[in-house]
Amino acid sequence: MDDDARPAARLTVLSGPSGVGKDSVIELIRARSPWIKLSVSVTTRKKRDYETDGEHYHFVNRAEFRRLIDGGQLLEWAEFAGNLYGTPRAQVEGWLAQGRPVLLKIDLQGARQVRVAMPDAQLVFLAPPSIDELKRRLIGRGTDDEETIRRRLAHADEELAAEKEFDRTVVNDFVERAADELVGLLGSSYLTPAQAPDH
Numbered sequence: 585m586d587d588d589a590r591p592a593a594r595l596t597v598l599s600g601p602s603g604v605g606k607d608s609v610i611e612l613i614r615a616r617s618p619w620i621k622l623s624v625s626v627t628t629r630k631k632r633d634y635e636t637d638g639e640h641y642h643f644v645n646r647a648e649f650r651r652l653i654d655g656g657q658l659l660e661w662a663e664f665a666g667n668l669y670g671t672p673r674a675q676v677e678g679w680l681a682q683g684r685p686v687l688l689k690i691d692l693q694g695a696r697q698v699r700v701a702m703p704d705a706q707l708v709f710l711a712p713p714s715i716d717e718l719k720r721r722l723i724g725r726g727t728d729d730e731e732t733i734r735r736r737l738a739h740a741d742e743e744l745a746a747e748k749e750f751d752r753t754v755v756n757d758f759v760e761r762a763a764d765e766l767v768g769l770l771g772s773s774y775l776t777p778a779q780a781p782d783h
Contacts, residue, residue, distance in 0.1 A: 595623075595676060595686045595702055596770055599695040600710035601740035603722035605756045606689050609710065612763040613687065620770055621679045623688040626652060629667035642672070660690065660697035664739070665732060669694065685770045692743050695750070708769060709750035713757045 600606055614622055626642040628649050637643050644652075649668045652658050661670030671688060679686045690698070698705050712718035718740060722733055747753055752769060756762040 593680045593683045593685055595680060595688060595698065595705040596766075597695050597698050597705055597707045598687060598689045598710055598766065599692055599707065599743075599750070600756075601712070601718060601743040602736040603718050603740070604710050604712045605721065605759055605762070606710055608759045609756060609763045609766060610687070610689055612759060613767060616763065617767050617770075619685075620767065621684045621686045623671055623676050623679075623686055625688075625690065626658070626670045626672060627667060629669070659701055660694040662691055662693035662697070664691055664693070665735060671698075687766075687770065692746050699749075706752070706769065707750040708766060709747045709753045710762065710766075711744070711747060711753050711755050713755060715744075 598606060598609070610622060613620060624638065624640070624642055626644055626649060628644060628646050629641070631637065631641070631643050635641065646668065649661075649670065652670060652672075653661060657673055658670040659673040659676055661668060663669075669690065671690060671694065676686055676688065688698070695707055699707060712721070719737060722728070722736055722740075728736065754762050754765050754769075
């Protein structure tokens with residue numbers, strides 16, 4: 585396929601309720617499909633032990649986050665469970681300009697903002713096999729206290745009800761299968777791995 589015939593790169597947004605396994609799917613895609621660019625969000629949340637600054641998130645304080653908002657440097661931003669999350673605009677626009685497929689993991693509020701800011705973006709909803717399985721995963725991961733789990737479960741009802749707003753739904757019954765399906769959604773519209781630039 586020559587450059588003129590190749591479809592323009594679009595941003596793909598991955599969203600879904602807390603505990604559905606978005607991080608696990610992203611990590612597998614990071615390992616298996618390095619040709620897909622993964623947008624790194626900015627957050628005021630405290631870094632977890634397994635996380636690396638600049639790889640999982642850009643960790644900043646609230647004052648710095650406010651400067652990014654005021655400077656128009658965020659494509660979207662939202663507050664959840666007392667923490668702020670946002671997407672650096674320049675990073676995403678730069679990769680799209682290079683023709684790279686970009687995958688962004690954000691919450692429902694952020695997905696709605698991206699829909700307005702970039703109407704051509706593809707929105708993908710990551711769904712649990714069942715509500716009971718979602719509750720089991722949230723409680724079992726051990727990273728949140730009981731109050732946070734209660735808030736996340738209440739918020740999950742709103743997020744699950746919004747599934748119809750998304751272009752596609754991927755059910756995370758098995759993380760490998762879900763990751764492969766998501767890569768297929770990217771690959772069917774963009775560069776295949778063989779066509780992807782080496783750098």
